[in-house]
Amino acid sequence: MSIIQAEHVMLTEPDHVRVAFDPQYDHGSAFANGVYSSIDTATVPLADLGFMQADAAYDVVSVSKGYFFRLEDHLERFETACSKFLLRNPYTKEETANILTNLVKLAGTKEAYVWWGVTRGYSPDPAGRTNPDAYENRFYAFAIPYLFIANDVQRTRGVEIMVSKKFIRIPPHAVDPTAKNFHWMDLKLALFEAGSAKCDWSVLCNAEGYLAEAPGSNIFVIKDGVLYTPDTGCLEGITRKTTFDLAHEIGLPVRVEPVHVEQLYNADEAFLTSTAGGIMPINGVDGKVLGGVSGPGKIATKLHDLYWTKRWNGWLGAPVDYSVPADIG
Ligand SMILES: Cc1ncc(COP(=O)(O)O)c(C=O)c1O
Known part of the structure; x- marks a missing residue:
């Protein structure tokens, strides 16, 4: 059973390809220090x-x-x-949505990866160091053509992952993983560990051997027709939430609870989820092919295809009106 070649569709089908754009936005558009620009010229002040x-x-x-x-x-x-x-977004939700929409229009991308963040900004006078209100928080955003962290080839064969042997995920009482943050060193080094082991990806556990999350994605395990995903120690991914909706739609029971790494090794199927890749089936873990059959499992494939089909039908979508130019003042 072959999965939808979403990357190919995005790059070739008329409804997906980029609309006309100013060549300065070829690599993407940015909003930094209150100004729109090409992503190539946007800057972050070093002392931020x-x-x-x-x-x-x-x-x-x-x-x-x-x-x-x-x-x-x-x-x-x-x-x-x-x-x-304890950060303050200088823009309201509506203003933030307008900035993101303007960025997508500037880049002309119908398939976009849209990032935004608020930083603490400059350190105030030392006397104000302990007061979050003394910092002038700063907003940055950019839109670039969509990135697939597991491309068509990888999703079709299923990604090869390893359980990180060197790193555990930062514990929730150190840095709260439900608040999407810049503390990526555990994730990043585990990703390089995977590269050294000739794997596509790694997954990190907590100190007790329960699954937490993978670099940039949540993990799901399927056993005997039940879908399992960790309840804590991970970001509450929007694709994870979407997977709950899709599982409900196909009548697949979901259990959100501690998931031991042994459950992953013994799974019938497993997959990762992320905004930057959707639902990404796993083929093997530490060299063991899940379910004893190479390639994405049946349920993961079904969820994967449903995810893209429904999105392309406008499910939970907010359309961008590319015929109205970006309102950038
Ligand atoms: C650490 C981490 N976990 C999980 C995810 C998946 O979350 P979402 O589905 O909202 O993209 C991400 C996304 O980048 C992430 O950075």
Whole structure:
């Protein structure tokens, strides 16, 4: 059973290809320091604590076939992350949505990866260091052509993952993973560990051997017709939430609870989920092919295809009107 070649569709089908755009936005558009520009020329001030101390919250939403997907959910999650980290978004939710829409229009992308974040900004006078209100928080955003973190080839064969042996995920009481943040070193080094082991990806556990999440994605395990995903230690991914909806639609029971790494090794199927890749079936874990059959499992394939088909029919989408130029003042 072959899965939908979503990357190919995005690059070739008329409803998906880029509309006319100013060549300066070829690599994407940006909004930084209150100004729209090409992503090639946007800058971050070096003394911004977002850059210096990973002191920031961010989010990523995607656009496909010209529809933002679950934009309101992403905006809501971002506001919650800001409040958990005592950051203030200088823009309202509506203003943020307008900035993101303008960026997509400038880039002309019907398939877009749209990032935005708020950083702590500059450090105030030392006397104000302990007061979050003394910092002038800063907003940055950009839109670029959509990135598939697992491309058509990888999703068709199923990604090869490893369980990180060297790293555990930062515990939730150290940095709250439900607030999307810049603390990526555990994830990043685990990704390089996977590369050294000739795997596509890794997944990290907590200190007790329960699954947490993978670099940039949530993990799901299927056993005996039941879908399992960790309840804590991970981002409450919007694609994870979407997977709950799709599972409900196909009558697949979902259990959100601690999932031990042994359950992954013994799974019939498993997959990763992310805004930057949708539902990404796993073929093998630490060299063991799940379910004893190579390639994506039947349920993962069904969820994968449903995800893209429904999105392209406008499900939970907010259409971008490319015929109205970006309102950039
Ligand atoms: C650490 C982490 N976990 C999970 C996810 C998946 O979340 P979403 O489905 O909202 O993209 C991401 C997305 O980038 C992430 O960074």
